[in-house]
Amino acid sequence: MFEGCKKYIPFQPISLPDRQWPDKVITKAPVWCSVDMRDGNQALIDPMNLEEKLLYFQTLVDVGFKEIEIGFPAASETEYEILRALIEQKRIPDDVTIQVLVQARPHLIYKTFEAIKGAKNVIVHFYNSTSTLQRKVVFRTDMQGVIDIAVEGAKLIKELTDEEIGKSGANIRYEYSPESFSGTEIDNSVLICEKVMEALGSTPENKLILNLPNTVEMSTPNCYADQIEYFCRHLKNRKSAIISLHPHNDRGTATAATELGLMAGAERVEGTLFGNGERTGNADVMVVAMNMYSQGVDPGLDFSNMRAVQEVFEKCTKMKIHERHPYVGDLVFTAFSGSHQDAIKKGVEYMAKNGGGYWEVPYLPIDPADVGREYEPIIRINSQSGKGGAAFVMQQSFGYELPKAMHPEFGTMVKAACDEAGRELQPDEIFGIFRREFLEVNAPYNLKQYKLYEENDISGDTLVHFDGVIRFRHEDHAISASGNGPVSAFFNALKSVGITDYQFVSYREHAVSSGADSKAVSYIQLTAPDGSPAFGVGIDNNISLASIKGIICAINRTKNAAMKES
Numbered sequence: 046m047f048e049g050c051k052k053y054i055p056f057q058p059i060s061l062p063d064r065q066w067p068d069k070v071i072t073k074a075p076v077w078c079s080v081d082m083r084d085g086n087q088a089l090i091d092p093m094n095l096e097e098k099l100l101y102f103q104t105l106v107d108v109g110f111k112e113i114e115i116g117f118p119a120a121s122e123t124e125y126e127i128l129r130a131l132i133e134q135k136r137i138p139d140d141v142t143i144q145v146l147v148q149a150r151p152h153l154i155y156k157t158f159e160a161i162k163g164a165k166n167v168i169v170h171f172y173n174s175t176s177t178l179q180r181k182v183v184f185r186t187d188m189q190g191v192i193d194i195a196v197e198g199a200k201l202i203k204e205l206t207d208e209e210i211g212k213s214g215a216n217i218r219y220e221y222s223p224e225s226f227s228g229t230e231i232d233n234s235v236l237i238c239e240k241v242m243e244a245l246g247s248t249p250e251n252k253l254i255l256n257l258p259n260t261v262e263m264s265t266p267n268c269y270a271d272q273i274e275y276f277c278r279h280l281k282n283r284k285s286a287i288i289s290l291h292p293h294n295d296r297g298t299a300t301a302a303t304e305l306g307l308m309a310g311a312e313r314v315e316g317t318l319f320g321n322g323e324r325t326g327n328a329d330v331m332v333v334a335m336n337m338y339s340q341g342v343d344p345g346l347d348f349s350n351m352r353a354v355q356e357v358f359e360k361c362t363k364m365k366i367h368e369r370h371p372y373v374g375d376l377v378f379t380a381f382s383g384s385h386q387d388a389i390k391k392g393v394e395y396m397a398k399n400g401g402g403y404w405e406v407p408y409l410p411i412d413p414a415d416v417g418r419e420y421e422p423i424i425r426i427n428s429q430s431g432k433g434g435a436a437f438v439m440q441q442s443f444g445y446e447l448p449k450a451m452h453p454e455f456g457t458m459v460k461a462a463c464d465e466a467g468r469e470l471q472p473d474e475i476f477g478i479f480r481r482e483f484l485e486v487n488a489p490y491n492l493k494q495y496k497l498y499e500e501n502d503i504s505g506d507t508l509v510h511f512d513g514v515i516r517f518r519h520e521d522h523a524i525s526a527s528g529n530g531p532v533s534a535f536f537n538a539l540k541s542v543g544i545t546d547y548q549f550v551s552y553r554e555h556a557v558s559s560g561a562d563s564k565a566v567s568y569i570q571l572t573a574p575d576g577s578p579a580f581g582v583g584i585d586n587n588i589s590l591a592s593i594k595g596i597i598c599a600i601n602r603t604k605n606a607a608m609k610e611s
Contacts, residue, residue: 056264059231061271066309071337074345076287076313077330078112079105083124083146085321086116089362097361098127099136104357105318106141109346112168114144114315118160119153125160132163142166144220149173149198158205166216168254169206171198175237176225176260188230192237195221199244219245220254222291227259231272235279238286247285255280256315258291259302261324266298270305277310289313292328294320299328304336318358319366319373335372339410348372351416378413379425381469386434389423393437426459427469435459435475442472444557445479448568451580458482483582486601490544491516497531497589509534515542531589535596546574547600554588569595571603579603 082101086092093101105113115131116124128145131137143164147157149171161167173194180186199221206217221241223234238255247253257276259269269292277288288311292302303314320329331354334344348354351373355366368376380386385408392406404412413419423441426434436452439445447455458478463470495513511534512525522542528534536549550570556563565588571579581602583594 056268058264058268059271059275061275064271064274066270066274066305069308071304071307071340072342074334074337074343075307075311076112076289077110077334077346078114078144078289078313078315079110079317079330080114080144080291080315080327081105081317081321082127083114083116084315084323084327085317085362088321088323088326089364091363092123093361095123095127095130099130100357101361102131102136104354106138108318108348108354111140112142112144114146114168114170117146119147119156125156128160132161137164137166139165142168142216142218144168144170146170146172149194151198151201154198154201154205158209161215161217162209162213164215168218168220169202170220170222170254170256171202172222172224172256173198174225175223175233176228177230178228179225188233188237192240195223195237196240196244199241203245218251218254219247220256220289221245222256222258224258225260226257227263227269227272228261231275232279234272235276238276239281242282242285247282249284252285252287254287254289254313256289256291256313257306257311259293259299260291262293262295262299262302265296266301266305269302270309273306273309273311287312289315290328291315293322293324294326294328295324297325299326300332300336303328303333318354319370321358321362321364329371331373332371335411335416338415348416351418353417372411372416378409378418378423380408380423380434381425381427381429383430383434386430386437390433390437393423425469426475427463430456430460430463438472438475439479443476445566446555448551448553448570450551450570450578451568454578454580455479455482479582482602483580483598484584486581486598486605488601489517489604490597490601492593492597493521495535495590495593497534511535511538513538515539532592532596535593539596539600544600547579547603548572550578552592552595554591557584565591567591567595569599571596571599573603577603 082098102113115128118125118128137143145157145161145167147153147169157169173191175191180191202219209215210217221238223229223237226234242253245253257273277283280286290303290306290311292299299320314328314330314333316328316330318331320326331348334346335348337344355373359365366373368374371377380389388407389409396406413423426438433452435456436447439447459470459475462478493514493516495511498510500508500510508527509529509531510527514521515524524538524541526534526537526541528537532552548571550572552567552569554565554567557566558564564584564586566582566584567588569581569592573579579599579602581595581599583591583598585591585594
């Protein structure tokens, strides 16, 4: 591609050696304006119908947007009808302003004002293209020519606005976009916007929204930020304007361009949910908002039920959100890597024990529960997963808190199953391995019956007696012994039938369900005759029997492993 790249003209950054934006920090949310129903809708293969648009509009309202661009009613009969439906069916809340887009052309402006009749709060958003390239190849005019178009449009809009306010008392505001701002000489952008402000009579009490579109993303985000800062510095009567951003994603950096543009002085953002828009899309309002959220800044938008918003988006647009899309993708809170799983597991344990006021879990920039993902697996298991991943799934999905010493052995079992299957294992499959390897090991030793009772001597010490029958080699064997507890008593009883050379190391226990049907699980670690660790698990309503089952399990697993090797 080397020769082909020579036909492209590099973007020429403006000179701003004393730029201030790199030292700025975003500390509050901008005014958000959703353009899903216009910019997003016109990018769809099959545009939304009336029913879908009504559903989508309500979803935007529920999320918290106070400014929503409905469409281009003068250019599309469908968009005219949806606007009229919203107005006539009184679906627009009093605190929500609808926005309509129109080119700075008289006949389109007239029809736009027909479309908005009856609306309480409206932004009339007019535009004309100002870029060097468009002036050269599309309009074949000079800068003064495009200024004249904008000014004449502004005068007509002001005239029609005054008439409408006189009749209905509607609250009508103005927005002007020098389309292709990013490709326009910066001083020309400032000049045309100043002329429009003069024509509209903008004041600090009646501000004009000046929307500065990165219509085609032509440069690195820092260049866009320089343009925004330069514009804010050089615009006369700056206090009479609201500076708005409208980034597109042609270079894949619309989020960065938006954030840097806000640092550079912008106060408002136009974008779409999940970045849907023409070509590679618009700025993703959800991502920008959630990025603020992750830094402790209230974005003013509610994504606590992200799945519901996703479902409406996919239903209405017929588009599928990518699994790795930030904050909403099916896999964005999921770790397969062993080291990631271990860090997440330890972070979750740390949060549970310390209960601090701040979220501190490695690899998870936000708490998944904040966007309604608390019941989904954070750690999923494939051949790349580590020893702690399988244990985390057992704890999160089934309530089994495997001792750390067991993690390597169980993790190796699960990894081998992943390799054999050639895919990710689901939690039920992982539990199936656990059940087969630890809960259903009934040979070669099988405890058929038992009895435990305590005896207190004169000194106050308690002695536990075990009597029972264990079957092995096709015969039943009576066993009996005493100890300072059920585990030691049973362990000693096994020695009476020649099951020796096992050393008791440790055990731990916990409940795996609550209420009357709660069960106890016991994890036993022994040292086998060859010196290797032997783990067993027992589960029963009776904690003593659970521990005894765990001991038998550990011994059976050792015997079975020895038989496989031989």
